[in-house]
Amino acid sequence: MKVFKFGGTSVKSAEGVKNLIKIIEGYKQPLVVVVSAMGKTTNLLERILKGYLEQNKSFWDDFTELKQFHLQITNVLFGESETKCFNEVSKLLAEVETMLQSMPKGDFNFCYDQLVCYGELLSTTIIANYAAATGLNSQWVDIRRTLISDNTYREGNINFNLSKELCLKTFRFGLGSPNFYITQGFIAGTTSGLTTTLGREGSDYTAAILANLLNAADVTIWKDVEGVLNADPRVFKNTVKLGRVSFKEAIELAYCGAQIIHPKTIKPLQNKSIKLYVKSFLNPNAEGTLVYQTDNAINYPPIYIRKENQVLVSLTPIDFSFVIEDCLSRIFAILFKHRVKANLVQSSAISFSVCVDDEEHFLPGALDELKQSFTVRYNKGLELITVRHYTSETIKNLYTGKVVYLEQKTRGTVRLVFAK
Template sequence: MENSSVRVFKFGGASVKSAEGVKKLVNILNDQNDSLVVVVSAMGKTTRLLERMLKGYIDGNNAFWQDFDELKRFHLSIIENLFCVKDNSCKPKVDKLLGDLETMLRGKPKDDYNYCYDQLVCYGELLSTAIIADYAKSVRLDSQYVDIRGVLQSDETYREGNIDFNASRLLSNKTFIFKHESPRIYITQGFIAGTSKGTTITLGREGSDYTAAILANLLNAKDVTIWKDVEGVLNADPRTFANTIKLSRVSFKEAIEMAYCGAQIIHPKTIKPLENKSIKLFVKSFLKPHAEGTLVYQCDSAIDYPPMLIKKSNQVLISLTPLDFSFVIEDCLSKIFATLYKYRVKANLIQSSAISFSICVDNEEHFLPGAIDELNRNFEVRYNKNLELLTIRHYTNETIIEHTKDKNIYLEQKTRSTVRLVLDNQQ
């Protein structure tokens, strides 16, 4: 049953990359009359910085301390621009988080890379919410901080946590209480959750959208709004393609297709928890909060979409041929997919012939070499790097020609509504 008084807002890193962004976020919250659960990502490019630190930490390259100093300066600078010196209760909290992170970095890394990733990278969200929640309190916003790790419970699949919806629903309804004497707004982290062992786990890259959708499902929220630095869902990434078009409406089905193909506007797992309870999703600009944005919803009627372009860079096309030149049948496919699963390499595109099998994957430098080494035991392996995977939904022939001109096409798949092309990365 819909809880018509509760809405879920999610703010991405671009919206809180500065003190001005944090103030804008709080102004948006102040404009609302509904009860809110506010999900916040790490500030700016903090996640990338933490991932770089992790690499140095794992590799034993002490240059990562320069990144740690940058992380510290960035967050302390935001604090200085938000709080007056005399009334800065936030700084001790941030100092404690940074101290805990430093202690971890001075220890020896665990052998499990995925575990290390989650225990370190989570600090981006912990820092951002500590700052934002304290600033909201300082301007007398009726709000409360919540550590989501005590609410969303997951298994121990590090970097790709699977939420226990039953356990998390009980904890959510005990935590997010909306009564007369309770706070109107709760501020919490996206991207992370907790395990029964008390460790931190992440929900996949860009997983804050997914957090918002999970909480909306658990709380039977009225709707979800994702606040971004663009005016809604566009037919292409404006950083990559010119003359983009804003879509006023997108069906859940289309959003799932876009996310599966690599569109970064919405996390791939976001739609299912919303669709299961018919919860509407709005994508809006935090720079223009009163603009229309895009509605993503359950829609059975046809929507006339323009060509939708999605590009995934840094791709590797792997071609496999059995060493004995046998057919690529079920036994071969089983070995291939078992290896990909073992090394957590996701196939973005696959194609087979009688004696060869091609896979397009992300160039995940920590996992891909191991997968290739294992595949070499049963197959002749060839691969091309520095490629891009271009997906065009609702394509026209003119669109295909425009975006493949002067490029080598390594692989092509076409259906009535979608064409997918592996291309060289020349501009």
């Protein structure tokens, strides 16, 4: 069996849903199909949550947009009569509406997971119903009853042993079993029945976990580009497709912030040498990119990775002591406690700098605690660019038009924190 993952861009319209079904029905072997929320639904749900928690009643306008968007796709696919799909989608939307009238305005991360999960529930409900309507032998699965995590909301940690046991009971292959299982990416559940999410863009991770637990032959991530490119074509000119990428390189790229693959995706695949393909849902017959286990050298072009909305935090001990092991351990303990990830770090004898995402729900708490032991200075609105496999020409062009705050360079990688 294989695992397919379709992102939100691939199912942002009724035509996208039809295209997904066309792609999967061409495969004769069993598939587990992991799907993200449709289009920009996650962003919309985040906006609804923000308005709800801030008691800004305009969030009801956003809810109306959410409702109309999904019902319109349903109507295009099934007609405007009250079909089974229409009723199921309406029920999910009614649950969201009820939540927005009664959900306690408590912990943001908890509220986030209970609400934002509806993006994936809505998309897979529509797709599963359309698959059935076209005659596919398919089954919808609520992944929250199968992938079990702890209660670390917004970054749930999967219980692999329990999840494997449940997966093997849920996803059955063979005579009398469905050919296709359609389920949600990004979300999981706790043993007490609450919803967790696996980190932004976590649907890739879901696909990798399922592939690992079910011993899939391979995983295919369907995107709007024809594979893994050496740079974001929206930012850089003359991008090229990478035909093959090693797991080791993919881990490096994900760590540096490459969004083509979720950072946690590679390890579950690498552990069982499961190949990963990145292909275009617009051109499904194109070759795409193969990400796989190899010790052979691959000749890569310069690969550019850009992260926006960065904050460069500079720390100096209040007592002007040296930044040594004890000091570093305290810094990283505080960052870990507040779930702030260090994208780049640099240390000198009496100062420490760290580049992090400008995450409004995590970073302020970390800064407040750091101020108890350090003089804290920071610059916001910066960008972090990483170039792997750089050339002298790359370096020459990289600094043009930038105010550089911090730079790091090794034999294979150069990284800049800068403002334009």
